[in-house]
Amino acid sequence: MNVADSELVASILSTNNFKISQDIDNSDIIIFNTCSVRQHAEDRVLGRINNEMSRKQSKKDLKIGVIGCMAQRLGNKLNEYNRNIDFVVGTDQYRNLPEIITNLFENPGFESETIVNNKEIYEDLYPIHSGKFNAFVTIMRGCNNFCSYCIVPYVRGRERSKAIDDILKEIKTIGEKGFKDITLLGQNVNSYNYEGVNFAELLRKVNKIDTIRRIRFITSHPKDLSDEVIKVMSNSEKVCEHLHLALQSGDDEVLKKMNRGYTAEHFYKIVQKLRKAIPEIAITTDVIAGFPGETEEQFQRTYDLMKKIKFDYAFTFKFSPREGTKASKFKDQIPEEIRLERLQKLIKLQEKITLKKYKDQIGKTKEIYVEKVSKKSEDELSGKSRDFKITVFKGDKSLIGDFVNVKITDATGWTLKGKILN
Numbered sequence: 001m002n003v004a005d006s007e008l009v010a011s012i013l014s015t016n017n018f019k020i021s022q023d024i025d026n027s028d029i030i031i032f033n034t035c036s037v038r039q040h041a042e043d044r045v046l047g048r049i050n051n052e053m054s055r056k057q058s059k060k061d062l063k064i065g066v067i068g069c070m071a072q073r074l075g076n077k078l079n080e081y082n083r084n085i086d087f088v089v090g091t092d093q094y095r096n097l098p099e100i101i102t103n104l105f106e107n108p109g110f111e112s113e114t115i116v117n118n119k120e121i122y123e124d125l126y127p128i129h130s131g132k133f134n135a136f137v138t139i140m141r142g143c144n145n146f147c148s149y150c151i152v153p154y155v156r157g158r159e160r161s162k163a164i165d166d167i168l169k170e171i172k173t174i175g176e177k178g179f180k181d182i183t184l185l186g187q188n189v190n191s192y193n194y195e196g197v198n199f200a201e202l203l204r205k206v207n208k209i210d211t212i213r214r215i216r217f218i219t220s221h222p223k224d225l226s227d228e229v230i231k232v233m234s235n236s237e238k239v240c241e242h243l244h245l246a247l248q249s250g251d252d253e254v255l256k257k258m259n260r261g262y263t264a265e266h267f268y269k270i271v272q273k274l275r276k277a278i279p280e281i282a283i284t285t286d287v288i289a290g291f292p293g294e295t296e297e298q299f300q301r302t303y304d305l306m307k308k309i310k311f312d313y314a315f316t317f318k319f320s321p322r323e324g325t326k327a328s329k330f331k332d333q334i335p336e337e338i339r340l341e342r343l344q345k346l347i348k349l350q351e352k353i354t355l356k357k358y359k360d361q362i363g364k365t366k367e368i369y370v371e372k373v374s375k376k377s378e379d380e381l382s383g384k385s386r387d388f389k390i391t392v393f394k395g396d397k398s399l400i401g402d403f404v405n406v407k408i409t410d411a412t413g414w415t416l417k418g419k420i421l422n
């Protein structure tokens with residue numbers, strides 16, 4: 001979402017006579033787009049902001065600004081934290097950036113704009129896509145779910161969906177520009193609803209756009225992933241065989257306390273339905289270790305469910321209390337060392353499962369969208385399979401941007417190796 005928002009901001013600025021620079025040393029304005037989802041993300045960006053401030057000594061007119069979720073969450077407090085920050089602009093106020101920055105060059109000082117606008121969907125703006133082959137397309141913004149640990153609804157406001165015609169037009173144009181793989185984006189794409197058109201219908205329509213070849217979407221909420229969406233996924237040739245579905249916990253009581261709106265059994269049933277409808281599907285997930293009050297038995301249930309489901313990959317995190325959320329106020333916080341210990345157990349388990357999942361691909365032939373020369377060798381190319389696995393193989397650079405069939409010959413925990421067949 002932040003990558004997509006950075007692309008949106010780049011578009012807003014460049015259509016207002018600003019030039020996007022690739023060289024920080026020669027930039028007159030530095031903008032940090034920030035994440036608030038965990039404390040670690042905020043700490044890191046605060047460190048980065050402090051590091052860049054020394055540039056102001058040699059370039060007095062340099063403006064440094066903060067946008068995104070942390071800007072929305074902290075607002076003026078950021079200026080108290082670092083007096084040299086020039087502007088702070090929240091997630092719904094990006095249209096005002098050109099004016100705010102221009103004013104600052106005329107009247108130096110501090111500007112902050114963090115008013116929530118639950119209607120802002122940036123509908124008439126087209127992001128400048130930073131990649132060459134894969135493009136993000138924001139279909140909705142905000143979230144109504146209020147999972148008890150999550151800061152997103154507070155910093156990104158209520159759910160609103162982009163007009164279907166705008167989305168279809170944007171995707172068609174993206175495809176004409178050469179992007180063949182698009183990812184529909186939203187905090188909860190399954191609750192997309194524009195004047196009665198739901199997510200399944202949107203997927204059906206996107207599948208008909210002839211300028212693109214692959215469709216992905218993130219993020220899906222398990223409580224909203226309908227049978228209709230699963231059916232459309234299995235019937236639509238362009239929808240890739242990959243789904244990211246956040247489990248968070250395998251214990252019903254913890255899930256209730258998280259306000260997730262589903263049970264472990266319900267989640268497991270969705271996975272079964274998905275695998276039945278789309279046998280080649282890769283399922284990835286997010287899991288939190290050490291949520292407040294999580295007992296050893298409850299943690300074990302999460303561990304056991306992960307073992308039973310066997311995700312292709314899992315993003316595992318230790319619980320990070322976010323100020324202002326319900327879970328940060330729970331009295332039964334789990335000590336840091338236990339959170340870490342549980343996290344390590346989940347990582348170890350998933351590493352084994354992922355390796356096995358990748359080894360299971362050996363012998364299969366996969367369609368790979370060739371993206372670049374591999375980092376490790378000039379003779380090798382790297383690209384992604386439909387089920388979102390990075391695949392490396394020998395090949396000529398002229399194939400970059402093409403789709404090739406690759407026979408998988410080897411696998412590590414993260415990467416497939418193979419041989420081009422055509």
Ligand code: SF4
Binds near residue numbers: 144147151153
């Ligand atoms: S669904 Fe829950 S975890 Fe996801 S953004 Fe909304 S509140 Fe956060």
